[in-house]
Amino acid sequence: MILPGSKSLRKIAVVGRGTAGSLAAASVARLHPDSDHELHHIYDSRIPVIGVGEGSWPSLVEHLQQLTGLPHEAVQQRLNGTRKYGVAFEGWGRCNRHFTHYFTPQQVSYAYHLSADLMAELLQESTRARHIDARVLNITRVEGGAQVEFEGLAPERYDLVFDARGFPRELDPDQHIDISFIPTNTSVIRRCPPIINEEQDGPVLKPTYTRAVARPHGWIFVIPLTAHTSYGYIFNRDVSSLGEVESDFDAFLEADGVSEYEQRAVIPFPNFVHRQIYDGAVARIGNAAAFMEPLEATAIVSAQLQIGMVLHLRLNRSVEHLERDSPLVNRFLINNILCYGLFVGWHYACGSTYDSEFWRYARDRAWTKFRKAADPELVGCDALRKFDDMIELISQPVIGKADWNRMCGVPLTSYAQISQGLGY
Template structure:
């Protein structure tokens, strides 16, 4: 009875040293502070985390752990015999919860090839599968990276680094000559579409890792 006062959806909260995910689960709520250890010290991150937990009214929590994770995609996710699935194939960061969806795509593509393509095509199919999966990861990566492009209301070293140093490398990082796929031009096309005064109905289903509606939400704000 009465209004629900607790959040029932996942939140991504910008903080001076990065951002915090808050995921309400059945029995508990999961909090995680994503930061860059080359920019912020653990002590200052923990202090800010404590402030956020206090603001959220969290008084009890399990022991904290600090997890390190790399950002990468393997150039050879599939070698024709062995497939690198999930974190073995690549990982970005949790902002858009892309890991399971990328792993599903890896499993789906490789099974599709193994079940439906004759073995004699394998030599040619393997690079195509790898290119497809790298493209899939990089299109998602560009969308996730774009979240950082304008920094945040916090004028802090983390956000300045994200806006002024990290994001500006996106074109060279996904240069087709270096990565062998067209993720960058797909991303550019999506940006072109959301900047157009009217989006033709035939383009409504276009995607670049994420659907056009997600691009619109990101660029114009939720509900705009």
């Protein structure tokens, strides 16, 4: 098939080999129609990938099958994966009850719980690229493309660069939209023995759920893989000390019957959306483009969207449209990720069973900043209006069929389930 944009997309670079970079390189290799395109996969092996990121959304199941050409069952087994049908919330909201946020259609649609390292490996196997192990110093836009400057190597010019270098070092209000209405900024990760047994001759079919358990200092995720179970305590280091969190984590694991664990990492994180995700020549993807705490596992699905939008547009539209398309794509991506941000922050709106310092801060001080942070004048898109529309819709006594498929980052069904669960 002749794709009108492919002629202007001869030489492409992907910088970074974490989840986002591996997805981008595999997508270029799979979607580019001309076998003689050049793909450089660049990373600095001295800078480790973040490596967490074990929950996903259902679109990943189809996507991995397309990128690898392997059957679903084989993909799941290669990832030490289980089938995630949703998120099971414990202790959230004002009703003091457990509830589940199912993917739609409920109990049919599933995503993966997966090992992030194994997914990157699997994607790299099916990607034909020249690998360059070097530190990138700068990526700058130049006439008709972008230039990458390396430490110790000559600079190279590309038609398109995917920048997947992970979190920015610090947030700059000119470049980043601060979404700290999401009240957490640090995670403690522990790895524990598996609670799901691997099957002898096929993938695990039993439905599984990510547990999101409210705790006095934040919440704990529990992600069951076949090789281990991942636990993470998500909290705010400005409200609770690491010592307090570790000791509550110990108490939780003991109550859960877990007697041994391996301490993996303490990871601080920012909550932000980059104002310039795509400028026509450089596409920021993954944690370089945006980040928010992992409550609804929105990072991999965001990277899928960023990569898919940019690649499809560059391949399917002729280069004359580039200047006009790029700001629209940029705004669309910012809007979508801000919608995710509002959806995630809203989970804190009704507090939890704990009347602790963290939960008072989350509900009364952090979440209440969302309107200012997402002000359309300041962010250049209308995510806030879409969010307000969604909240109004779920407050209606009857929701007409014409509205059932409405989305604000996630479908109306997700808003309805969280609203009922929280007692909003």
